[in-house]
Amino acid sequence: MASIPGTIFINYRKDDSSWNALALYNELQKYFTKEQIFKDFNTILPGDDFVVSIDNALRKCDVLIVVVGKNWLQIKDVAGKRRLDDADDFVRLEIATALARGIQVIPVLFDDVPMPRPDELPDDMKALCRRQFIEIDSKRFDDDVRNLAEAIKKVLPDGVIRVTPGQRETAHSSQPYNAGAGTGSNPPPMQKPDNNLVWAILSTILCCLPLGIVAIISATKVDNLWNSGQHSEAVREAKKAKDWAIYSAIAGVVVIILYFIIAVGSGSY
Amino acid sequence: MKHTIIFVLLIAATTTTAVFIYMYPPTNNSYYPPCILKKITGFDCAGCGSARACYQLLHGNAGQAANHNVLLLLFLPVMAIGLLHFFTGKMKAAWQRLNKPMIVLCLVVFFWIIRNIPFFPFEWLHSDK
Numbered sequence: 001m002a003s004i005p006g007t008i009f010i011n012y013r014k015d016d017s018s019w020n021a022l023a024l025y026n027e028l029q030k031y032f033t034k035e036q037i038f039k040d041f042n043t044i045l046p047g048d049d050f051v052v053s054i055d056n057a058l059r060k061c062d063v064l065i066v067v068v069g070k071n072w073l074q075i076k077d078v079a080g081k082r083r084l085d086d087a088d089d090f091v092r093l094e095i096a097t098a099l100a101r102g103i104q105v106i107p108v109l110f111d112d113v114p115m116p117r118p119d120e121l122p123d124d125m126k127a128l129c130r131r132q133f134i135e136i137d138s139k140r141f142d143d144d145v146r147n148l149a150e151a152i153k154k155v156l157p158d159g160v161i162r163v164t165p166g167q168r169e170t171a172h173s174s175q176p177y178n179a180g181a182g183t184g185s186n187p188p189p190m191q192k193p194d195n196n197l198v199w200a201i202l203s204t205i206l207c208c209l210p211l212g213i214v215a216i217i218s219a220t221k222v223d224n225l226w227n228s229g230q231h232s233e234a235v236r237e238a239k240k241a242k243d244w245a246i247y248s249a250i251a252g253v254v255v256i257i258l259y260f261i262i263a264v265g266s267g268s269y
Numbered sequence: 270m271k272h273t274i275i276f277v278l279l280i281a282a283t284t285t286t287a288v289f290i291y292m293y294p295p296t297n298n299s300y301y302p303p304c305i306l307k308k309i310t311g312f313d314c315a316g317c318g319s320a321r322a323c324y325q326l327l328h329g330n331a332g333q334a335a336n337h338n339v340l341l342l343l344f345l346p347v348m349a350i351g352l353l354h355f356f357t358g359k360m361k362a363a364w365q366r367l368n369k370p371m372i373v374l375c376l377v378v379f380f381w382i383i384r385n386i387p388f389f390p391f392e393w394l395h396s397d398k
Binding site for chain 2: 205212213220222255
């Protein structure tokens with residue numbers, strides 16, 4: 001399928017927001033496939049040029065989520081220098097690269113942290129302040145992440161999530177979260193299935209057997225299952241909807257043919 | 270264009286059926302098989318009358334078509350948009366708004382029940398002879 005894959009990268013600072021990022025990563029999997037969301041994508045191997053590494057990683061990125069926690073702005077290194085002022089700081093490099101490249105960047109503010117002001121940020125990050133942010137509160141976590149997911153869906157190429165296996169090999173291999181799972185091969189990517197309602201309606205209305213109704217019943221379940229995170233059940237139900245629409249159509253054709261044979265055989269024409 | 274084979278098959282089937290229906294009016298004593306459910310139970314199903322409705326539509330009588338199966342008339346634009354989206358990917362927003370299986374299910378079941386109520390005004394929904 002020649003479609004543009006939609007990929008979401010989560011940018012965060014370990015010392016500031018590792019739990020925020022983890023919670024976000026898990027919750028976003030309700031809306032997107034695991035293969036689409038990358039956390040810790042910037043793992044850099046010894047000898048790698050990290051500017052090049054970040055550049056390569058971001059090439060596959062459609063949306064960069066910037067997790068901003070309580071200490072995001074002020075956190076300092078051992079020398080007492082603010083991390084964001086370090087030109088080689090990963091968080092800064094990723095954000096600056098994404099901004100420079102015109103990637104959709106969504107600041108996500110945790111724990112009532114205010115949006116940083118331009119004068120608080122280094123020059124190559126100032127454009128971040130002009131990006132529409134989303135606030136996430138632990139008390140409204142589900143709702144807030146849903147809003148974020150809606151916002152992401154709007155900017156993804158198709159509004160739908162498609163991952164093609166093999167397209168993201170590099171990102172996978174540099175992604176410790178998956179590597180740690182040690183599955184060897186990636187699970188087949190999943191996208192929200194079409195509920196096949198068109199075919200269900202067609203077969204209900206146009207076939208001479210009311211089998212299509214089973215297809216419609218299956219179609220009603222697809223979205224709910226998907227939205228509640230039961231992805232494989234949703235895919236199964238979508239397939240059931242399609243199958244029953246097909247059975248209905250086949251049954252209709254068979255009935256017509258049988259009718260013809262019987263009618264011709266009994267000489268009623 | 271996606272699903273070219275399905276598209277070609279569908280167009281071929283639709284055209285053949287349309288030509289056949291256009292030429293031969295589907296009345297009770299004709300080439301058309303009756304709905305099995307109707308044959309057995311005597312009740313209309315939700316799809317009963319759709320061949321006759323198609324015949325009337327092809328001859329330009331929307332009112333007559335509605336008389337045979339008003340649900341078909343209602344779903345035609347829905348199906349048109351759904352199919353267009355399926356094959357071309359266009360009209361995504363419109364289809365998303367129409368793609369409400371629960372409403373479709375309720376409509377079909379509701380229609381199925383009330384069209385079998387044997388007195389006015391429900392009688393009008395009956396597929397008719």
